Amino acid sequence: MMSTSIMLFTRDLRIHDNPALTAACRAEHVVPVFVFDDAILNGPFAAPNRIRFLLESLADLRASLRDLGADLVVRRGDPVMEVAWLARQTGADRLFLADERSVHGTRRLGRLRELNVEVSAHPGITVVPPGDLTPAGGDHYRVFTPYWRVWNAARWRPIAKAPKAIRLPSGVTPESLPELADLTPGPSSPDPAPGGERSGRRRMARWLREAAADYDQAHDDLAADRTSRLSPYLKFGCVSPLELAKAGPDGFRRQLAWRDFHHQVAAAFPALAREDYRPRGDRWNEEEDALAAWRDGMTGLPIVDAGMRQLRREGFMHNRARLITASFLTRNLGIDWRHGLHHFNDWLTDGDIADNAGNWQWVAGTGNNTRPDRVMNPLRQAARFDPRGDYVRRYVPELADIEGSRIHRPWTLPASGRRASAYPPPVIDID
Template identity: 75%
Template sequence: MTMSTSLMLFTRDLRVRDNPALAAACRADRTVPLFVFDDALLDGPFAAPNRVRFLLDALADLRESLRGRGGDLVMRRGDPVTEVARLARETGATELFLADERSAYARRRLAGLEELDLKVTACPGITVVPPGDLTPSGGDHYRVFTPYWRAWEASRWRPAAATPRAVRLPPGLTAGPLPDLTALTAGTPSPDLAEGGETAGRRRLARWLRDDAADYDEVHDDLAADRTSRLSPYLKFGCVSPREAAEAGPTGFRRQLAWRDFHHQVAAAFPDLPRADYRPRGRRWNHDEDAFAAWCEGLTGVPIVDAGMRQLQREGFMHNRARLVTASFLTRDLGIDWRRGLGHFNDWLADGDIADNAGNWQWVAGTGNSTRPDQVMNPLRQASRYDPSGAYVRRHLPELADLEGRTAHHPWTLPPDRRGALAYPPPILDLD
């Protein structure tokens, strides 16, 4: 009797729970879970140290979960199509399963895989609602969020996929080692980067649901409270199922996941989203290298902006409200091209998702899907509203840690003798 063998190519779905592609692959008699370190992604901005470190955490955790079910995670490096073809010949596999991604890169990868002598099945699981499942009448995708949100809330989500109890490998297969960080990237991760992996992600989700989810609508914009879910990097790498998180979270949190899906369907319809204006406005950008460098290093002299940028460097994460404020300051106040800000965020964010990052930057810059493209976020008003006590600023700017209350947002108003003692620069522009 011939044993059926399938391949499971993990990409951005690094989990065993609610993973439709893995569940489908494990219906075969033998399953080969595979992850390929793609040289095309490791040679460039995608190999940001924070994301590589988070990825390695996730892969180590996934390997342990598979080994606990009798299997293993086969690791290879090179071109995914070439490595899948080689492993299929080695194991006699006839089917391949993977998550359904819609980025331009993922489409090229899928097209290459479909040329192999394998039955290829792309399964949902990257988003709650796959791009293209919801379309407006007379269009291929939603361009405005609110009608998309209504359709998203009314849609029927796929059922949860079963968690495999056993993963049976073909005999004699060499899994391969998990590479060191230094073999994949030359940089150093942020010192306070969160631990990656499904175990850590599910632990964070459970803790947030228990302690903070009920108050989400009231506290998610509170910078000092820091009570957002912080699930974004786990969603980026698929360590946590977005469908499961949406099902468990409150309405306001589901709305944020719907924004994530919204940007994914925009990027699927407009693959140039990270590079070109979605809605060109003919804006002429400044090229002030000193101002851009000050913004990157958190040395603009505007505390709420600098606190966000310092948090980014230290944690590989930034509070969502701070992301909006820092992006608005760069594009609206300094007049610097949103693509430069996008690139800097990509260098540091563990959750640097192409569709979400580009979609949000374009939204703030007024070139994307915002219905108020001329909106400007005054950083001082944002600070007064979302960090009224100055606690967020003092937490991330040690040079201002000893200031009292709201003075942390206005250090330039201190008397000259006190202001001169601060190791903090004056504002690089007149905020009035």
């Protein structure tokens, strides 16, 4: 009797460097499957931008699997129940998947292990899996710098070889991918990045060839936009974080280490998206008008508004702008970081629970920040990282006629020097 395995794709939507897929392909037949999980689709993390990117990534994965002689089996419901049914239908006795340490992923893995199949979870979502690096006397690192030292010195796994052919057992119906409107309501961004491994690998190759060399010097330059823009592809596993870590410059590896750092914090503190990691007894401001102005990119602070409008237009925001807009909300307006987290989650294609919550808490001073009282003055940040105002002009058309650094203080110009009626005054005074 021929051996059959099931490959359950989750957050590893790629063929290259996918250890779980490589291991599954040692069987004579493989059932590659993705299950649209109703527990996720009915929850707060099923934002339209991410569902659109997911559908495009699955279409691309299906095309790659067909090139290898197989197909992607698509189901909707409870992944554990769907896997159990496929195992009975095909006679599969082994299940392979990526080892995801989120609350949902851990719970799902535990339930899968109760099935009558051998379950094998493999690395691939992060460079170094959460829990592999632990400090003496603790379950996880609470400060990034010592984590970075051990992470950078760790011995990484080898790159997994992509399969050359995959045989799907007979009698399995792949089924069609659903439409976006069938999965999630609400608006999506008009200028999003395309989903899929092929798009991700093209972007990765182009960035490594054209921009990676000066990443350390240019990644904070808002107008230059020299960041990799690979975060959505990392979120959905369309590109391998390990491949990027091995190929990218040191400064970029450090960003990947931050990503791993937040994942190991979230694994140890599952309430990271809901509760203060380090409570400080803060009393947050609940002024709804200020929060609405921030969400809409109408605070009257051009650098803040540019970032917020980029978020809605592209489902993405430059990392430096994320820091500026988050600091403005929590430090200048005094509004609870959870409101910011939820808005980012509604729009970010790369919205990841661990990264999003970890970064918001870091800025708010309730997370893994060794300087919890740090405040990023938006005007000083604008002068340093958008000195000519090109980033602001790109996303705030009301200010397109203001030249040079004066764009960051439009309220100081006479009405004849700006479109005064179209752009609001600052919601608060900033020195």
